Amino acid sequence: MSCRQYSLKIWNTFGINAYANNITIADSIDTILSCRWKQSVKKNEPTLLLGEGSNVLFLHDFHGHVFINRIKGISVTEVADAWLLHIGAGESWHQLVRKTLIHGLAGLENLALIPGRVGSAPIQNIGAYGVDFATVCEYVDIMFLTDYSQKRLYVHECCFGYRKSVFKNTYKNGYVITAVGLRLKKNWQPVLSYSQLRHLDPKTVTPREVYQTVCAMRRSKIPDPKHIGNAGSFFKNPSVTMSFANDFLTQHPTIPYFLKNNGEIMLSAGGLIDHCALKGYRVGGAAVYDKQALVLINTGGASGQDIINLARFVRRRVAEEFNVWLEPEVCFISSQGEIDPVEVIV
Ligand SMILES: Cc1cc2nc3c(=O)[nH]c(=O)nc-3n(C[C@H](O)[C@H](O)[C@H](O)COP(=O)(O)OP(=O)(O)OC[C@H]3O[C@@H](n4cnc5c(N)ncnc54)[C@H](O)[C@@H]3O)c2cc1C
Structure with a gap:
């Protein structure tokens, strides 16, 4: 069955020209609950909720109904030691970071310029620098699509980890x-542990200076999806045990790595790809970005399959070279919905 009705090109930052049966922009819970959603469920038609489509790859046309989450609203409450924010899931993440800083609320500056909507931020526990x-999370509100009841999950119930x-x-x-x-604490402490922030003086630096430094760094090495289609880091940084890391880093001392709280080591996926000299490598309309090897780009007219073929090639090269298998960070969307990305690129 062909479903070439509504283009998803502007609804995913890779700029893949896939199509959906229908697209609805939902600016309230009521719109999501409208007859459209219920009709889709009744018809057994696949449904997909999107924010900005900045962490998805459409492999094919989507044979269902896409809902674009634009539930808005920001409210702020002051308590003794913090500012408590309640934010609608359809607010832009970066605009939230900007607005909080303008109003003198610090704490989000390291997370500036991450594309996407607020409601997607908890899903992979967005992180940077x-x-x-x-x-900063206090809670996440969810609605069950079976009986439309709602539930609040507090941060300790969200099981946050690296991209999970x-x-x-x-x-x-x-x-x-x-x-x-x-929860944004009034007693702000700058987080300058990332190597490219260490030149800032923790005693005098302001949240705005951290924000500006982060924005400048990101602009210099991550392509703007308005000009070059991409979904940020395509692969996750792989975690390895300390004993594997000891041998590995003796053999490959130039590969960057990070120490995790649980004693494991996280290798830089970008460093591994770069070491295989894959920057600029192309498959069809897809390429490894020449300024940051972890980003796969749409050079214009790439299909989801081009990106997959490139991702598979990159993953195999890294495994041949280092015996480390990378896993995608990006969500893969097939004709019926989200599928396991590792199964697609084996
Ligand atoms: C240039 C660029 C740079 C990036 N940099 C970073 C970075 O530094 N750190 C980082 O962590 N990520 C980064 N990302 C990835 C991306 O920005 C984040 O994952 C972001 O949170 C995705 O938001 P979104 O609204 O676009 O989600 P989408 O791509 O629209 O959706 C992602 C997934 O979440 C589901 N979903 C979306 N909204 C909801 C909802 N309200 N309820 C339930 N499910 C939902 C979707 O169905 C989909 O499975 C980057 C992406 C790009 C393009």
């Missing part, structure tokens, strides 16, 4: 994130 969503959360497993299907709650 030493800070992740979990650090309860929304990647227990609450993966049949739920919508409708709002999140953040």
Whole structure:
């Protein structure tokens, strides 16, 4: 069955020209619950909720109904030691970072310029430059799509980790994130652990200076999806045990790595790909970005399959060279919905 009706090109930052049966922009929970969603469920038609499509790869046309989450609203409450924010899931993440800083609320500056909507931030626990969503999260509100009841999950229930959360497993299907709650402490401490922030003086630096430094760094090495289609880091940084890392880093001392709290080592996926001299490598319309090897780009007219073929090639080269298998960070969307990305690129 062909479903070439509504183009998803502007609804995914890779700029893949896949099509959906229907697209609805939902600016309230009521719109999500409207007859359209219920009709789709009744017809057994696949449904997909998107924020900005900045962490998805469409492999084919989507044979279902796409809902674009634009539930808005930001409210702020002051308590003795913090500012408590309640934010609608359809607010832009970067605009939230900007607005909080303009109003003198610090704590999100390291997470500037991450594309996407607030409601997607908990799903993979967005992170950058030493800070992740979990650090500021108070709660996540979800709605069950079976009986439309709602539930609040507090941060300790969200099982946040590196690019993971309860929304990647227990609450993966049949739920919508409708709002999140953040706690921004008044006693702000800059997080400058990331190597490119270490030149800043922790005693005098302001949240705005951290924000500007982060924005400048990101602009210099990550392509702007408005001009070059991409979904940020395509692969996750692989975790390895300390004993593997000891041998590995003796053989490959130039590969960057990070020490995790649980004693494991995380290797830089970008460093591994770069070491294989793959920057600029092309397959069809897809390429490894020449300024940052972890980013796969659409050079214009790439299909989802071009990106997959490139990702498979990169993954195999890295495994041949280092015996480390990379896993995609990006969600793969097939004609019926999300599928396991590792199964696709084996
Ligand atoms: C240039 C660029 C740079 C990036 N840099 C970073 C970075 O530094 N750190 C980082 O962590 N990520 C980064 N990313 C990835 C991406 O920005 C984040 O994962 C972001 O949170 C995705 O938001 P989104 O609204 O676009 O989600 P989408 O891509 O629209 O959706 C992602 C997944 O979440 C589901 N989903 C979306 N909204 C909801 C909801 N309300 N309820 C339930 N499920 C939902 C979707 O169905 C899909 O499976 C980057 C991406 C790009 C393009």
